[in-house]
Amino acid sequence: MTAELKIDPRKMEQMGGGAPLTQKAESLFVDAMRRLVRNKAAVLGGSIIIVLILVAIFADQVALKPFAEQVLVDQNVAPTWVVNIFSTMKPYTRISEAYPLGADYVGRDLLSRIIYGARVSLTVAFIGPIISLLIGVTYGSISGFFGGRVDNIMMRIVDVLYAFPSLLFIILLMAFFKTTFTKLEPGTLAYAISQLDQRMGGLLFIFVGIGLTAWETMARLSRGQVLSVREKEYVEAARTIGAKNGRIMFSHILPNIVGPLIVAETLAIPAYISTEAFLSFIGIGVNPPTPSWGAMISDGAQVVRTYPNQTIFPALALAITMFAFNFLGDGLRDAFDPRLRGTQ
């Protein structure tokens, strides 16, 4: 009897005695996960992504050669099986089995470059959503939370930015970053930033560019979500017992809107990947010789009539990655979307 009374209320909570709200949210999550695992396409997509992540992390071990190693005598060589598939290459291609997918115009191993290229695409796939979530959710939830005039002004700004042709804007931004941060004296902040970008192979500015153009959608979405949650009884209850704005925001509103936001971001990942690939394709993305699939497709596209393998293999890598993220994103949306419940 007396022993039971001594139990810490916090422990009670852990044992499942209190906090029915978190428990309900958890079961909803578990429910969604169960549905996700039943979705074969999503599982396939998730598995491909896991394999890709492993390949990207252990690229140094998996790849046969360093990505920048040039063997000029081996330029444009291809192995037998590649020549058999792309039969037009037969008359003029030199055969070398040392390169599993062939070598490019300066004799770099295509497979190794594709493997290292996974690093770039996957980094963008994970950092892109984080940046756009950070900016977008902060902006959107402030706007939705305070409402009224603040909301009006903040959303008009988003409307104006929405009118920017984002692809053109990002090209302009990249040109701005690339040239502004190059010729600088050491010691300044701008110099440090450009050094960091150099070390990241040009990825830093791609992140900034994507972040600056992709957050508006997130801001609108999270504003809408905050508006719908703001008037709920539990928020009112929290306010009645004297909770401050920050506490309401972080412990009552944000946890309840995060699901749809994550689903939306997962669905947006293919767009980030293809933006990076496109920027590298037109030559203002990653700095050479950092291998990016977009840059490889662009290099290969120059010789697509003579050596199609040089553009088709990196293109396949990009397409498979986009497939995987699309499958996973679709699966996540279906799993979290209550409207689809019972239809399967």
Added chain:
Amino acid sequence: MGRYIIRRLLYLVAVLLVVSAITFGLMHAVPGGPFDREKALPPEIMANLEKRYHLDDPLLVQYFHYLSDVILPQFSTQPPSVSLEDDALMKFQVGGIYVRWMNFGPSFSSRSRTVNDIFRQQLPISGQLGLMALLVALTIGMPLGIFSALKQNTIFDYLAMSVAIFGVSVPVIVLGPLMIWIFGVVLGWFPPTGWGSKPPYVLGLFPSDLSWNGFWKYAIMPSVALGLGSSAIIARLTRASLLQVVREDYIRTARAKGLRERMITIRHALKNSLIPVVTILGPMFAALVTGTFVTELTFGIPGMGRYFVTSITNRDYPVIMGTILLYAFFLVIANLVVDIIYAYLDPRIRYD
């Protein structure tokens, strides 16, 4: 409705002003100028060039100079000369007065052409490509979506949705080289690069020669490459929306009063299921219009894409400004048109 449209048009002007200010600031913040060369020009020539293009004025003066050239119409009683300064996108005659309007200025990198020339000759090509891609998106996407919704959970449904996922996942820079290799090189059906139609254009946009060799041979591959992704989005949206509409009460009512299934599908279900599809057409048109850039670079099409990318590396300020302003204008107009169509399709929506 009229007041709503007027308000939106005023908003359009505000948006374009902001867009122009941001673009102007950003592009002048990029170091280097349009006349920087590997071997520096003599200072006197440099000074003359800058004076000639008013680049020695304060930035604010340059900005307002540019705006007034674009916005304010110029009137004169004499016909305008053919010199580059007197060029403008719109030139027409009212009574005895010659009007020039929307002068986007000279191009710094191609000295013999103005930005107006570039718009007149290159923009129609991008426009044709964008419209063709929209056509592809609609003609593939909507039937696919309707079909798979009507045959829900059959093999056709799964097949159609797999095609749709393929379309969403494969970007133009992947699809482009693949199609060039398969249809251009191996099968030899289409020329791998280039664009058929040449000026003059009908109504300033449409190709005058619609023969196989003059247009279609070149247009089919890039339009499909660009439109396929959008068609997949439309297909999935149409399917989802139709599936939702079919469960509505008014469909049950229509069935209960004995209408034929075909009638119910066409008259009641389809029309209502198109509403969400229309809402996405605005952003989609925007994506296609800017997406033409990627497609043009992949297929070697002489549209706006190449000019824009090289104009940035060349610091060709008027081309950068003109292109971004024009595209922003298209985006806002597209969204306005979509909102108006939306109100027309769904009578419950009223703007005031």
